[in-house]
Amino acid sequence: MDTGKEKSNIPEKSQSFVSRNNEKDEKKEGNQPDSDQNHPQNNEITTAEAQEPPPDGATEVEQDNVAGEAKQDNVAADPETEIKEGEEATDLKNEESSPLPPDLNKVSEEIDQYISNLSSSKQDDSNPPDVPIFVEHFAVLVEAKIEDYDYSDSPVKWIQLSKEDSTSFLDSVNRVCRLSSALSEFSSEYKYAYTINRIDGVLQRAMSYIEEEFKSLLEDHKLSDLDHNNNHSKPRQSTSSNPNQDAPEPGPVEETNSPGYVDENLSNLIRLSTAMILGGYESECRLAYFVARRNALDESLHKHGFEKHSIDDVQKMQWESLEREIVAWLKIFRQCAAVHFPSERKLSNAVFSDYPLISESMVSCLSRNMVIQLLTFSKAVAMTKRAAEKLFKFLDIYEVLRDVLPTMESLLSEEIVDELKTETSLIRSWFADSMISIFGELENSIKADSGKTPVPGGAVHPLTRYTMNYLKYACEYKDTLEQVFREHQKIDRVESATGSEFEYNPEAQAQNANNEAKQSPFQLQMMKVMDLLDANLDAKSKLYRDPSLSSIFMMNNGRYILQKIKGSTEINSLMGDTWYRKRSSDLRQYHKCYQRETWGKLLNCLHPEGLNVNGKVVKPVLKDKFNSFNKMFDEIHKTQSSWVVSDEQLQSELRVSISNMVIPAYRSFLGRFSSVFTPGRQTEKYVKYQAEDIETNIDELFDGNAAPAGRRRV
Template sequence: MEKNLDENSNSFPRKDEDHNNADNTPHSPLLENEDKVDAKPDGETEKVDDDLVQGEPEAKEEEKKEEDAEVAVEVPQEAEPETEIEIPPPNLEKVSEDIDQFLEENNHNNEEKIPEFVNKFLDLVEQKIAEYDGSETKWGESMEKDSSFLEGVNRVTKLMKFLTIIIERGNEDNENEDEKEEKKENKNSNSMLLNRIGVIQQRAMSYLEEEFRLLMEESRNQNKSENNHDPKGKHVAAAEPSDAEPIETVMDFPGFTEEAVTNLNKIAREMLLGGYESECCHVYAVSRKYAFGDGLHKLGYERISMDEVQKMQWESLEREIPTWINTFKECANVWFPGERKLVGLIFAEHPSVADTLYTNLTRVVTFQLLNFAESVAMTKRAAEKLFKLLDMYETLRDTVPNLENLFPEEIVDEVKAEMTSAKNRLGEVAVLIFCELENSIKSDNGKTPVSGGAVHPLTRYIMNYLRLACEYKDILEEVFKDHSKIERADSTSRPRYPGENQNENQRSSNDKENTSPFAAQLTRVMELLDTNLEGKAKLYKEVALSCIFMMNNGRYIVQKIKGSSEIYEVMGETWCRKRSTELRTYHKNYQIETWGKILSCLSPKGLNDNGKVPKPALKERFKTFNALFEEIHKTQSTWVVSDEQLQSELRVSISALVSRQTEKYIKFQAEDIENYIDELFDGNPHHQAMARKKA
């Protein structure tokens, strides 16, 4: 027993000995087990000792290895369900919220490190761009997808601005060497991230720019194909769309749908926010430039240079003016208001950009049209151009008051000055042309009288011209009022008429009234025409024929004035009564000069000889009557009285003067005389028929 105890003592040190030798003797797990076994009952201890002696730990170790092997084989089978569970991809919506929160919280912080989810967000945005750029997703197919795409681009832009600010602030900070070294790594990382964001943004903006261009072109081509104008260029309103009533609608011109405008606005907003203003504006400007070109072509208007206008014949240029007028009105009343509304809707968040685009586009078209007006005004003056010039003047005049509604405030004054200048130039030329009527009348000094005393061509021309001019009475009165100094030019610029040199106190009370400059000019033209006709009447050898000439022209003038309310209003009732009195005077003079001698043949004066009428004398009287009447018929049947009323009045008065003698010595019976009188003033000789009757 002692031996055993000694052996045990030698084999298993005591605790205090073990503690004392801890630093010198390695600590063995087997010894720990022996220590623990010693504390158990003897039976178990012996068993454990037997196991240790028989090498059971090695067997258990092998058994453990086999169990581990079995577990190793079985583990994949048990873990297989876990490998089938896919990890969900990063959620763009969730990552976008993180981005928004990050930007909001760190907007003014230049020390915050960029979190990893920023790269995840950029990966998702790149994937979305690839889907659109690769035609997997088309713009307009899904409003939700389009909005998500634009929101992603918006966050990319914000990230780029944020990083740019951080890097710029880092460059400006006065840091010590240690702080610079610490932030150098972050700065390099941020710069690399900024480069990546820039590439992504550039790709996104390139896609948006192309989509913006396509939307602009699709709307332009659709509008181009629609027949919104009739052949004369008059605007025809397009039918309203059948969709729900839009909140804001663009006018029929430029023809963009509400959906197209909405998409264009969204794209433009992101492009301008991302710093791609020039690219977006360039696409818009080019598209609208060609759209306006299409519209001008549709109206038949083609740009004509100033040199080409100066070289054109008036007949050709005259045909261009109505097209110009229609085009100008179409621009002022339809195109420009529609264009301003369109650009305002597309660039709603950037009104200054919208104004610039609108101004650049409409300024070109406006000045192009004004250059044509100026060019026409610079052509050689001619009377036949007056009315087309007044039409152009009226078009510009009616547009000037509305310029504030057509153009932005910063260029209204410039456009108004140019338009007013062109208008005044046209008005000035119109005044000069009208005043040159005096010169045209004065220069008509031909020495060949009109055959048969008919209405002189000058009279027809002047009266028809004045009648048309008075249809523009209101415009001409305005023009003459604005250019009264031109009307009162030096005496060398126009001929004087009788009474023009009288002072104000010598003029009639009618002239002292507040007469418009145009009415005064019209009166001068009429007085000058009268003077000219009086001179032409003196070219006739027969006084009676000169009276017929003055009656013909006088009646023509009165009828033209009475037939036009505008010119009658200008000339007035007093003037017309005066002319009617002059006509009666010419009529009376004609009767005396023509029928005075022939009537003396029928007078008993000189035939009474002591109460008897000598037959030879009576016979001679009748013979003279026959000869004179035949001569009058022969001559005056070639004269012309074109006015039927005047012709009838003359014939009736002649019949009343000529006595209807039925004596046998008068070869013309009363009925014959009336018939022959009815043949007067037809402009056709009838003396041969009279000769046959005489035979």
């Protein structure tokens, strides 16, 4: 039992009991002034009289008085009965004097009228009315309702409330807000100080609960999927070990007003945000919304492979790891304008449907936060050490920064767009400088490749393969590189040279100078790289002692270069038809040089000069010619079977041209002079090959495998 409660109730009951008995004593004394209550006889008489029926004609009041006096006499005669009945009477009187708890609906109507009265008083500039007791009743009732929901141990979640309960709660909170606002107009009035603090306390308690439930609902979302949208970048091949994958075909996109939130949660978010804003808690509402959505966006970035890294972390990454991060970054940045920002705008417009300025501010802040985070990563990548293998990822980042930002302009405020433009332009310039420097380093690497070991078999040099593949892939970004070199290339570039063998051809230099006004900066850069490669290959061809092998080397590399250019529309358009025809002509010259150096000398053995003397064939001279031919052909076959011509078309062209050059001449020589020898052993000794044997051996050239010569067709 609560002792405090017991003590507090005792005086009230005692006072009621004494008052009631005093009133009855006064009545009794008025009716029987001479009676003595302590005299037994009087008690008996009084009791007997009280038990007799009232006389006829007595009034109703008199009858009541008589009954009351009789009852009083009975109580006086029995002390225990007197105490018991006194307590019952006290309880009855307390029930009659203590009203039932006020009804919230009724009090709410009184509050609405009171708010109206306060507004009228303010407008009439009259004395404000006193604070009625029902204001306190209203505060108590609303506070009790908040207490029912906001238990410290196990608060009632908003989604657990029925529609009726949640609506009633928000109506009450809205009424508290309006009451607080109306009372604040009289903050200078002393008599309102307590009430203002009281109502503000109730409002703060309600808003604390609403804010927590608002946060909880915001966190109850599903991550959006980036992969259902188109990847707008054009597909390219890549020299990277982890090339960009083409985006899968998009499926049907489900249009919703609140991506990630079910309709019920969205409806509750709208109601709670409106309550907070009307209650003067706009800043808390905005902060809760911003933090929750920022965390959701960060979670989405993490889900799709992008992690937050400091600039120092990026600088320390190995390129393979950084390349994977860049791939994730590219995917996410492209989706910002296509997925994230429109989704955030839809959600914000829905949650703050009655407050467009707040919605716009939320979208801008969230978008800016996300873009700045992504830009920080790209800035860190731009600050890494330059290397040739980074060119293509640098180009990808450059293009995304260039192309995506304009699509964001309609989604962001003008102020934020201007800020992002400035930041993006700076980062792009860093990437542009890096890319231009990479091409400068490519030039230097070509010049510095001065190895003195020739490639076996005259095959395509690794420098040629690397350079042409590099340029081919680079030219897939032709338009972007044109822009980079046009907008960012430094006017005064330092030209470096490492040796006289790399000097330009004077005619080519003069031609480039004449056409410089018509050529783009990137086109000039490509021409320069190709000229350096030609000069390097020419120097390497001189490492071969055999002029024929030197020609094969130049044909192999020249054909490889032309095939790469022919297979790429972008690089072909840059180099132009004139350049292509010039290189094709050079290739034919190498071919003629090879035929002259190899097969021209062989055919000299078949020349009839000196064979006829006085109309007769000089047999010793004929024997020498056959011996020389056989020996030379064996050596050619043995040597050039180990040479390499990897391009099948060039290999076929060489074999056909050799056959067309050698076989008719040999067949003619054989048909004319083979009969000079005595049939049998002598013929077999000097006529080692038939024409078909020569053709078979020619078809074995340039396979890269030495083959024994002298095989005769059976």
